[in-house]
Amino acid sequence: MENNNLKTAFRSLKKDRTFSLLNLAGLSLALFCSLMILLWIREQKSIDNFHNNGKDIYIIYENLHVEGDINSSYRTQGILAAPLKEKIPEIKEASNVAWLKDEPDRAIFKVNARQYQFETIFADSNYLKILSYPLLAGDPNKTLNSPKSICISESMAKALFSDPNKAIGQIISYDGKKDLKITAVFKNQPPEASQRFDCIINWPTFLEENTWAKDWGNVGTNTLVMLKKSADPKLTAKKIKHFVDTYVKPDNHYRITLGLQRYGDSYLHDKFENGQISGGKIQYVRLFRLIALFIMIIASINFVNLSTARAVTRAKSTAVRKIIGASRRSLIWNYLTEAFIVTLLATLIALFAVAAALPGFNQLTHSHSYIPGKDPIFWAKLILLVLLTSLAAGLYPAIMTTSFKPIVFLQKTLSVNKNSLIFRKGLVVFQFVLANLLIAGTVIIFQQIHYIHHLDLGFDRNNLIELPVTSNIASKYEAFKNKALQINGVQSLSKMGENPTSVGSLTFGVSWPGKNPNDKIMFNNAAIGYDFVKTLKLHLKAGRDFSKAYPSDTVGYLINEAAQKVMGLDQAVGQPLNFWGHQGSIIGVLKNFHFSSLHDPINPIIFYYGENKDWGNILIRVEPSKTKVVLTSLEKLYKNITGGAEFTYTFSDDDFNKMYQKEQLLSKLSGYFSFIAIFISCLGLLGLIIFAANQRTKEIGIRKILGARVGSILKILLKEFAQLIFISIVIATPLCFYLMQKWLGGYAYRIQIHWWVFLIAGCVSVIIAFFTVGYQTLKAAVANPVDSLRSE
Incomplete structure (x- = not known):
C-alpha cells in the first residue's frame, strides 16, 4: 500500500510539473x-x-534605588565575593571578575626582552572552579592563589x-609594573564563550591598581557565584537581596539590592526594567524565530493554495479511484505522501x-553557526519540521479534494467550491499581510539605523x-604628544580615560553648595587631558577647556548641561565642586552630547583632570584626506618611542558602529528575508494565475471573438488578485505600526513613523506581484482564441 502511494504521488507530481516546481x-x-x-x-x-x-552558576546583578528610580546592571563591588561565600551557606564558590561584561584590558607582557600584547582579565582563585576552562597544565588548586600568579591560555x-x-x-613582566608567575595554562575558549581573553591575573593585583574597587560605595566589577546542588536559587536570591545593607546603610533616598541570574541566561537576557530582567x-x-515562522507559513500557504486550486483538474482521477474501491483514508494518505515527498526534497535542497x-x-552575523551533524536533537527537530510542514501543507487539500462525490466529477458538473475559494483567497491575503509586515518593518528599521x-x-x-594607553606609552605620553602634533595631518590630540562613545563609569561622589545631603544623584564621569574639547569638536556653553595656562585646572571640572540642570545652577562656571573628596571648581559647561547608546537619555557627566593618568585612550584628530598617511607616521613614531611595541x-566611528551591531544585523537580515518572503508569495500568485488562466481559457477565447481587447481581459484576470493584495495592505499597516512603535520604544532618540x-x-508588494503574474496573464490574454475553442 505504501509503495502504491509513493508511485501515485510521484506520478501526480510528474504530471503537474509546473505546480510541483513552484511548490518545491x-x-x-x-x-x-x-x-x-x-x-x-541555536548558536546564540x-x-x-x-x-x-552551568545550572548552578549565577551572576550577581545590582539594583541602585535612587530617589524612586532603579538603575540595574551587572556592576558590583570589587570586594563582594568573599563575604557572600562566607555568609550565605547556599553559595559553594564565589569570584570577583574584571572584566566579564566589558572589554578586557589590553596589557603588555615582556619575556626575554620581547614585548607582547594580550587581552587580560582579573579574577580570584575560585574563578576557574566556577567556569569550565579545562587546564592543560598546572594544579587546579593553585591557580591565582597568590598576588603574583597568572593563568594563561593555550594560544x-x-x-x-x-x-x-x-x-x-x-x-x-606585566605592564612594566610587576613580575607574575604562570601557575596554569587553560584550554582556549570555545566559540560559545561570550568573553574572549588570553590570560587571567590574580585579584589582589587588580585591587592594587584600582583602589576604588575596595570601597563598598563603588561598583564596576562583576561577581560570579556557584550554588550548591541542594540550594534553591529563589531562596538564595531572597537571602542576598539586602546583603549590602550591612556595608552601605540604606535610607529613604538610596539603597542597594542584589539579584541572581543564571550566567548562561545573561548573554541573551541582559536588559533590566524596574529592577527586573526584562529582555x-x-x-x-x-x-527572527517569528520571521522564520512567517516564511514557513507563507510557503505552506502556497502549497495549500496550489493544491486546492488543482482539485478540479485532479477530480476525475480521484473519482475513478473512489469508484474502483479506494477509501477516503487511502486517498488522503496519497495526498499527504505527495506533500511529504515535496517537503523532503525541499529539505535536502535547503540543507x-x-x-x-x-x-x-x-561572516555577516559575526557568529559561528554550523550544521550539527552529530547532534540527534537537531535531526529530530528537522524531521519534526518536515512532518509538520508536510501536514500543514497537505492535510487541508487532501481533506477538501477527497470530500467530493464521484458522480459529481464524472458528470462534469463540478465547480469550484465557494468555501474553498474564500479560504484560498483568505490565505493569499494572510501571506501578503506577513510579507507587507516584513517590508514595512524593514523600511522602518533602516530609517532608524540611518537616523542613528x-x-x-x-x-x-x-x-x-x-590609541590605547598601555604601559609602553603611559610614561612617555608627553614626548609622544609633542612629536605627534608635528605630523602633517594631525589637527589636535588629547587623552580620555574611557571611550568617547561609551562612558560607563558612574558615581554618587559629587557634591556642591546647596545640595541636599540626602539626595543621591548619579553622574557619569571620565578623566580627560588638555585640548579635549578641541579634539572632540565639542561645543562650550560657558567657560573653557582644561589648559596648561591655569595650574589650578588640576582640580577643575567640566560638566555638561544635564549636570548643570540637576545641580540647579544658573551660572555654573566658577562654582565650587567636590568630586570624590577633591575640592575644586567648575571651569566650563559643555552643551549636551551623546557619550553612550542612543537607547539611553543624556545623563549628567563630570570630567576631571587626567592628563597624567596611565589608562584610557589617546585621542587624535586628523584631517579627513590624510588618515592613511598619518597612521603610517604615527606607527613609526609609536614604535620609536616605545622600543618597537605593537x-x-x-x-571612534567604528566603536560607535559596534554599539549598534544588533540593529545593523536586524536591518540587513530583515531586508533579505522580506525579499524572500515576497518572492515566495509571488510564486504562489504565479501558480494561481496560471490556474485561473487555464480554467478560463474558453471564456477568454469567446470574449476575444466577441471583440474584447487585451487590456479588458488583463483587467478581468488581475482584478481579483489586486483586491486581495489591497486588503492585505490595509490589514498589515496598523499591525506593523503597533509592532514597530514598540520596537522604537527601546530608543530614547528615535524616528517618527510616517x-x-x-x-x-x-x-x-503590488509592483513585484504584478510583474510576477503579468507575463503569464498577458500570455493568456493574447493567445489565439481558435486554439482554446478548437475542442468545441
Missing part, C-alpha cells in the same frame, strides 16, 4: 531561510551554556614558550544550500583615532 521552489527557499535562522538561534542560545555546572603559552607545559613556573538580545532571537551559504552568513548614524552626537566622531588603534512608509511597502 517555495518550500526549498523557505526551509533554507528557516534553517539559517534556526542555526543562528548556546553562548555561555557550555560550562559543566598565549604557544606564542610565548611554544609549549603549554614549558610555561608553568615561568616569570613574565535584551533575546528580543532579536524571538523576532545543501545552507552548507554552502553558512561561511558567508557567519546621521544624528548629530554633539561631537565629531569621524576622523578620530583612538601599534594598535581603532576609529504614513508614506506603508505606502512604499504596499507599492513594492
Whole structure:
C-alpha cells in the first residue's frame, strides 16, 4: 500500500510539473531561510551554556534605588565575593571578575626582552572552579592563589614558550609594573564563550591598581557565584537581596539590592526594567524565530493554495479511484505522501544550500553557526519540521479534494467550491499581510539605523583615532604628544580615560553648595587631558577647556548641561565642586552630547583632570584626506618611542558602529528575508494565475471573438488578485505600526513613523506581484482564441 502511494504521488507530481516546481521552489527557499535562522538561534542560545555546572552558576546583578528610580546592571563591588561565600551557606564558590561584561584590558607582557600584547582579565582563585576552562597544565588548586600568579591560555603559552607545559613556573613582566608567575595554562575558549581573553591575573593585583574597587560605595566589577546542588536559587536570591545593607546603610533616598541570574541566561537576557530582567538580545532571537515562522507559513500557504486550486483538474482521477474501491483514508494518505515527498526534497535542497551559504552568513552575523551533524536533537527537530510542514501543507487539500462525490466529477458538473475559494483567497491575503509586515518593518528599521548614524552626537566622531594607553606609552605620553602634533595631518590630540562613545563609569561622589545631603544623584564621569574639547569638536556653553595656562585646572571640572540642570545652577562656571573628596571648581559647561547608546537619555557627566593618568585612550584628530598617511607616521613614531611595541588603534566611528551591531544585523537580515518572503508569495500568485488562466481559457477565447481587447481581459484576470493584495495592505499597516512603535520604544532618540512608509511597502508588494503574474496573464490574454475553442 505504501509503495502504491509513493508511485501515485510521484506520478501526480510528474504530471503537474509546473505546480510541483513552484511548490518545491517555495518550500526549498523557505526551509533554507528557516534553517539559517534556526542555526543562528541555536548558536546564540548556546553562548555561555557550555560550562559543566552551568545550572548552578549565577551572576550577581545590582539594583541602585535612587530617589524612586532603579538603575540595574551587572556592576558590583570589587570586594563582594568573599563575604557572600562566607555568609550565605547556599553559595559553594564565589569570584570577583574584571572584566566579564566589558572589554578586557589590553596589557603588555615582556619575556626575554620581547614585548607582547594580550587581552587580560582579573579574577580570584575560585574563578576557574566556577567556569569550565579545562587546564592543560598546572594544579587546579593553585591557580591565582597568590598576588603574583597568572593563568594563561593555550594560544598565549604557544606564542610565548611554544609549549603549554614549558610555561608553568615561568616569570613574565606585566605592564612594566610587576613580575607574575604562570601557575596554569587553560584550554582556549570555545566559540560559545561570550568573553574572549588570553590570560587571567590574580585579584589582589587588580585591587592594587584600582583602589576604588575596595570601597563598598563603588561598583564596576562583576561577581560570579556557584550554588550548591541542594540550594534553591529563589531562596538564595531572597537571602542576598539586602546583603549590602550591612556595608552601605540604606535610607529613604538610596539603597542597594542584589539579584541572581543564571550566567548562561545573561548573554541573551541582559536588559533590566524596574529592577527586573526584562529582555535584551533575546528580543532579536524571538523576532527572527517569528520571521522564520512567517516564511514557513507563507510557503505552506502556497502549497495549500496550489493544491486546492488543482482539485478540479485532479477530480476525475480521484473519482475513478473512489469508484474502483479506494477509501477516503487511502486517498488522503496519497495526498499527504505527495506533500511529504515535496517537503523532503525541499529539505535536502535547503540543507545543501545552507552548507554552502553558512561561511558567508557567519561572516555577516559575526557568529559561528554550523550544521550539527552529530547532534540527534537537531535531526529530530528537522524531521519534526518536515512532518509538520508536510501536514500543514497537505492535510487541508487532501481533506477538501477527497470530500467530493464521484458522480459529481464524472458528470462534469463540478465547480469550484465557494468555501474553498474564500479560504484560498483568505490565505493569499494572510501571506501578503506577513510579507507587507516584513517590508514595512524593514523600511522602518533602516530609517532608524540611518537616523542613528546621521544624528548629530554633539561631537565629531569621524576622523578620530583612538590609541590605547598601555604601559609602553603611559610614561612617555608627553614626548609622544609633542612629536605627534608635528605630523602633517594631525589637527589636535588629547587623552580620555574611557571611550568617547561609551562612558560607563558612574558615581554618587559629587557634591556642591546647596545640595541636599540626602539626595543621591548619579553622574557619569571620565578623566580627560588638555585640548579635549578641541579634539572632540565639542561645543562650550560657558567657560573653557582644561589648559596648561591655569595650574589650578588640576582640580577643575567640566560638566555638561544635564549636570548643570540637576545641580540647579544658573551660572555654573566658577562654582565650587567636590568630586570624590577633591575640592575644586567648575571651569566650563559643555552643551549636551551623546557619550553612550542612543537607547539611553543624556545623563549628567563630570570630567576631571587626567592628563597624567596611565589608562584610557589617546585621542587624535586628523584631517579627513590624510588618515592613511598619518597612521603610517604615527606607527613609526609609536614604535620609536616605545622600543618597537605593537601599534594598535581603532576609529571612534567604528566603536560607535559596534554599539549598534544588533540593529545593523536586524536591518540587513530583515531586508533579505522580506525579499524572500515576497518572492515566495509571488510564486504562489504565479501558480494561481496560471490556474485561473487555464480554467478560463474558453471564456477568454469567446470574449476575444466577441471583440474584447487585451487590456479588458488583463483587467478581468488581475482584478481579483489586486483586491486581495489591497486588503492585505490595509490589514498589515496598523499591525506593523503597533509592532514597530514598540520596537522604537527601546530608543530614547528615535524616528517618527510616517504614513508614506506603508505606502512604499504596499507599492513594492503590488509592483513585484504584478510583474510576477503579468507575463503569464498577458500570455493568456493574447493567445489565439481558435486554439482554446478548437475542442468545441
